[in-house]
Amino acid sequence: MAGITIGGLSKTYGARSANAAAVSDLDLVIEDNQFVTLLGPSGCGKTTTLRLIAGYIMPDTGTIHVDDRLVSSPASVVSPDRRGMGMVFQNYAVWPHKTVFENVAFGLKLRKMAAAKLRNQVEEALGLVNLTGLEGRYPNELSGGQQQRVALARSLVVEPEILLLDEPLSNLDAKLREHMRNELKQLQRRTGITFVYVTHDQTEALALSDRIAVMHAGRLQQYGTPYEVYARPANRIVADFMGLVNLMPATVVTARGDRGVVDLGSDLRLDLALPSGSAAGERVEVAVRPENVRLGTEDGGGDARARAEIVDRTFLGNLTEYYVKLGSDQILRAQTHPRQEFAIGDKVVIAVDASQCSVFRGERDAAQAA
Amino acid sequence: MAAAILALCILVLLPLCSLLIGSIRGEGGVTIGHFTEALSSRLYLKPLYNSLVLGTLTGLFSVLIGLPMAWAVSRTNIPGRRFIQLTATLSYLSPPFLIAIAYVNLLSPNSGLINVFLRDVLDANWLTFNIFSMAGLVLVTVPHTFPYVFLLASSALQSVDASYEEAAEILGAGKVRTALLITAPLVAPAILSGALLAFVNAIALFGSQAIVGLPGRIVTLPTRIYALFDYPPEYGLASALSLLFVAITVIALYLQRSFLARRSYVTLGGKGSRPQLVDLGWVRWVVFGGCFIVFLVAIVAPYGALLAVSVSKSWGLDFWKNLTLANYRFVLFQYDVTQRAILNSLLLAVLAATFVVSVGAMIGWIELRTRLPGRRYLDYVALIPMGLPGIVMAVALIQFWLAMPIALYGTLTILLLAYAGRYIPLGVRAANSALRQIDSSLEESARILGAGWGTTMREVTLPLMRPGLFAGWLLVFVPSIQELSASILLFSSSSITLAVAVYNLYETGYIEPVAALSIISILIIGVAIWLANKVGGVEIGRAGGTRHEGVGS
Numbered sequence: 001m002a003g004i005t006i007g008g009l010s011k012t013y014g015a016r017s018a019n020a021a022a023v024s025d026l027d028l029v030i031e032d033n034q035f036v037t038l039l040g041p042s043g044c045g046k047t048t049t050l051r052l053i054a055g056y057i058m059p060d061t062g063t064i065h066v067d068d069r070l071v072s073s074p075a076s077v078v079s080p081d082r083r084g085m086g087m088v089f090q091n092y093a094v095w096p097h098k099t100v101f102e103n104v105a106f107g108l109k110l111r112k113m114a115a116a117k118l119r120n121q122v123e124e125a126l127g128l129v130n131l132t133g134l135e136g137r138y139p140n141e142l143s144g145g146q147q148q149r150v151a152l153a154r155s156l157v158v159e160p161e162i163l164l165l166d167e168p169l170s171n172l173d174a175k176l177r178e179h180m181r182n183e184l185k186q187l188q189r190r191t192g193i194t195f196v197y198v199t200h201d202q203t204e205a206l207a208l209s210d211r212i213a214v215m216h217a218g219r220l221q222q223y224g225t226p227y228e229v230y231a232r233p234a235n236r237i238v239a240d241f242m243g244l245v246n247l248m249p250a251t252v253v254t255a256r257g258d259r260g261v262v263d264l265g266s267d268l269r270l271d272l273a274l275p276s277g278s279a280a281g282e283r284v285e286v287a288v289r290p291e292n293v294r295l296g297t298e299d300g301g302g303d304a305r306a307r308a309e310i311v312d313r314t315f316l317g318n319l320t321e322y323y324v325k326l327g328s329d330q331i332l333r334a335q336t337h338p339r340q341e342f343a344i345g346d347k348v349v350i351a352v353d354a355s356q357c358s359v360f361r362g363e364r365d366a367a368q369a370a
Numbered sequence: 371m372a373a374a375i376l377a378l379c380i381l382v383l384l385p386l387c388s389l390l391i392g393s394i395r396g397e398g399g400v401t402i403g404h405f406t407e408a409l410s411s412r413l414y415l416k417p418l419y420n421s422l423v424l425g426t427l428t429g430l431f432s433v434l435i436g437l438p439m440a441w442a443v444s445r446t447n448i449p450g451r452r453f454i455q456l457t458a459t460l461s462y463l464s465p466p467f468l469i470a471i472a473y474v475n476l477l478s479p480n481s482g483l484i485n486v487f488l489r490d491v492l493d494a495n496w497l498t499f500n501i502f503s504m505a506g507l508v509l510v511t512v513p514h515t516f517p518y519v520f521l522l523a524s525s526a527l528q529s530v531d532a533s534y535e536e537a538a539e540i541l542g543a544g545k546v547r548t549a550l551l552i553t554a555p556l557v558a559p560a561i562l563s564g565a566l567l568a569f570v571n572a573i574a575l576f577g578s579q580a581i582v583g584l585p586g587r588i589v590t591l592p593t594r595i596y597a598l599f600d601y602p603p604e605y606g607l608a609s610a611l612s613l614l615f616v617a618i619t620v621i622a623l624y625l626q627r628s629f630l631a632r633r634s635y636v637t638l639g640g641k642g643s644r645p646q647l648v649d650l651g652w653v654r655w656v657v658f659g660g661c662f663i664v665f666l667v668a669i670v671a672p673y674g675a676l677l678a679v680s681v682s683k684s685w686g687l688d689f690w691k692n693l694t695l696a697n698y699r700f701v702l703f704q705y706d707v708t709q710r711a712i713l714n715s716l717l718l719a720v721l722a723a724t725f726v727v728s729v730g731a732m733i734g735w736i737e738l739r740t741r742l743p744g745r746r747y748l749d750y751v752a753l754i755p756m757g758l759p760g761i762v763m764a765v766a767l768i769q770f771w772l773a774m775p776i777a778l779y780g781t782l783t784i785l786l787l788a789y790a791g792r793y794i795p796l797g798v799r800a801a802n803s804a805l806r807q808i809d810s811s812l813e814e815s816a817r818i819l820g821a822g823w824g825t826t827m828r829e830v831t832l833p834l835m836r837p838g839l840f841a842g843w844l845l846v847f848v849p850s851i852q853e854l855s856a857s858i859l860l861f862s863s864s865s866i867t868l869a870v871a872v873y874n875l876y877e878t879g880y881i882e883p884v885a886a887l888s889i890i891s892i893l894i895i896g897v898a899i900w901l902a903n904k905v906g907g908v909e910i911g912r913a914g915g916t917r918h919e920g921v922g923s
Contacts, residue, residue: 082542106551107541154537
């Protein structure tokens with residue numbers, strides 16, 4: 001099996017101006033037998049990174065090693081057909097002129113496998129993705145989910161050390177997507193193949209990955225476990241991208257070492273971890289996830305509490321979402337158990353779980369405000 | 371609506387019926403004698419054979435030229451992509467019979483300029499080429515037909531989803547293997563379909579087959595059918611032979627359709643990325659050189675030859691020593707046919723295009739927006755003329771209208787009927803695809819706001835269809851103004867058309883005035899296309915997807 005080491009990788013399409021870089025200065029170590037997700041909005045460079053790993057495109061700078069073997073550098077690129085990887089495409093790319101069997105057998109035929117053994121291997125691969133019995137079908141006789149499985153079987157049957165997946169679930173309907181998500185996860189655990197998975201869906205990334213690489217504007221923002229990137233986002237881009245978040249301006253009141261107290265206005269003070277180098281009086285931003293805001297009727301006292309008024313309410317089935325207005329006229333989004341019924345106009349007291357909040361230094365720049 | 375159905379009957383169904391009747395009517399009632407004669411006499415089997423050979427060779431060479439050009443343009447970093455596309459467009463638009471006349475001036479065995487040069491100056495007799503041969507016929511036909519392959523193949527190559535190829539590569543297939551195992555099977559239907567269109571269009575070209583084939587005693591189906599109208603005309607035999615001709619064309623078109631239908635999976639897929647362009651290195655200049663040779667052979671040589679001949683007193687190696695404009699003066703002002711022919715052709719092309727598009731719009735509307743029973747058949751009937759070569763259409767019209775109490779033979783009206791009938795598929799196609807793109811909810815929302823049928827048509831449907839209809843109008847106008855295959859049997863001295871005037875003058879043997887008249891026709895066609903583009907803002911080279919279906923002139 002194999003790990004991937006990416007160092008100083010950059011790729012620019014067309015004119016080489018720094019702004020237009022699809023990927024810039026990317027360092028990433030993907031360990032063997034891991035399920036790693038490249039996550040980010042469209043245009044963040046995740047697909048370019050995947051295609052660089054596959055060898056379809058040449059990097060402008062940097063290197064890609066598979067184990068100790070150099071496979072990509074600006075000077076030379078090992079072509080995709082000699083990398084021993086597998087890839088599943090967003091549109092499956094199941095060849096329409098070949099049957100299911102022929103699609104899956106293609107890679108084995110290139111490897112000159114004897115007919116009997118080949119048949120066994122193909123059967124086995126089709127069994128793995130629950131497609132036994134559909135060998136003779138053409139792709140246009142299959143559903144989207146079935147085509148997806150053919151693409152998977154085709155990649156797995158050649159026993160690649162690394163499997164690359166480019167948004168493989170994005171064309172499936174919601175139910176099937178969840179089902180395939182579980183299958184993919186189990187498949188990775190069972191086979192021990194290193195999966196590199198590209199998606200823009202953070203739920204998918206959280207559910208599947210051992211580690212997530214969050215990308216934005218061609219740069220790696222954070223690389224960590226799903227819990228780390230969700231609960232301890234490295235910057236406000238990551239916080240914003242990983243689910244819903246309230247980004248609230250605040251002032252540091254006291255700072256001692258890596259902890260301190262920040263004032264969010266409206267009598268709301270939080271005692272939490274600060275970025276290193278923070279000093280009293282500094283303007284910062286606090287990221288508060290809606291599920292870490294609790295609503296109550298009694299003022300039990302304490303710093304992490306403030307009075308507020310319900311201004312909007314949306315029932316979402318498994319939870320209820322409230323918009324509450326603080327004394328400073330600031331609007332905060334909170335998600336609670338669906339049973340808890342406040343009405344618009346109710347006066348409430350909010351409590352924030354400071355241990356689950358993150359603090360970011362510096363002014364919030366306009367481009368990311370959206 | 372009734373008008374459209376009536377038009378289809380008069381233009382297509384009735385002439386076709388009279389062709390069928392004519393082919394089995396003998397002196398003593400029903401007979402299959404015409405068919406047995408057509409299928410047993412060497413007089414008719416040889417032309418049949420020649421037509422098939424011509425079509426096959428043309429199809430083959432169209433692939434040999436069109437496919438590498440298509441591949442170079444869509445998959446490599448070859449320079450001058452626009453230029454290569456323009457070469458294909460111009461080749462397609464050039465009137466094939468004028469190309470034939472031009473090449474006669476260059477390559478006729480005795481006086482062709484290139485042959486004279488090779489023989490007298492270089493003393494290289496073995497290099498001379500006789501245009502009056504099957505090879506010569508293929509040479510003058512392929513420039514008109516290779517664009518079919520080029521267009522279909524390049525659009526297929528561009529629409530093959532890159533991930534199909536990438537999937538093969540990551541499984542271990544190299545570039546060549548990927549091309550052979552994945553790309554080739556995916557685009558093969560488009561290439562075959564282009565080759566068949568080249569075949570169908572090649573065998574229907576009366577002009578080049580008469581100009582280049584007949585002097586070399588290569589008689590083909592159109593020229594044989596034409597000869598049957600020499601006095602005394604043999605209608606029965608001509609009808610039978612025409613029907614054989616139609617059978618060949620229809621079979622080829624049927625195959626073409628079924629190949630093209632299989633092409634549908636080329637555009638399948640979701641996001642789909644464009645294939646990476648192959649870096650050819652210095653080889654790209656070699657490939658470009660190849661394309662440039664096509665440009666020389668299809669455009670520069672024939673047009674240059676016509677221009678040179680048209681300004682020389684007598685065509686030969688020293689032509690540049692005695693330049694003159696007398697030929698132009700002669701054909702424009704002294705040859706009394708010219709002006710009439712120009713006016714006739716312009717009038718016919720405008721009327722035919724307008725008529726065809728109007729009928730096409732009505733038929734498209736009936737098919738897509740009404741519940742009229744049997745409306746599907748209307749569409750089928752409108753497509754029948756695709757299988758009718760021009761000369762066959764002429765034979766059918768003669769048969770039909772000679773039996774009618776109205777004397778139409780030799781009038782502009784019968785020519786108009788012939789053009790409209792031949793090109794009605796283009797109009798129906800254009801209208802159909804224009805209307806298909808207009809969601810019926812756009813019309814329905816006008817209706818719910820209180821607009822009647824007429825207002826909806828005028829305010830919503832027609833304005834939205836206009837670009838598509840105009841493209842269709844051009845598609846009919848361009849071949850109409852250079853139509854020869856049907857006109858040659860239907861014209862009279864008063865209804866003579868431009869192409870017929872050129873052909874008749876050529877028959878008389880004065881090559882310099884012919885060249886002048888050819889240049890004048892090219893200018894008229896060119897200006898007409900340019901004007902139409904100006905007015906309509908449509909580029910003819912991209913005038914809708916219907917173009918590949920075109921029926922040659």
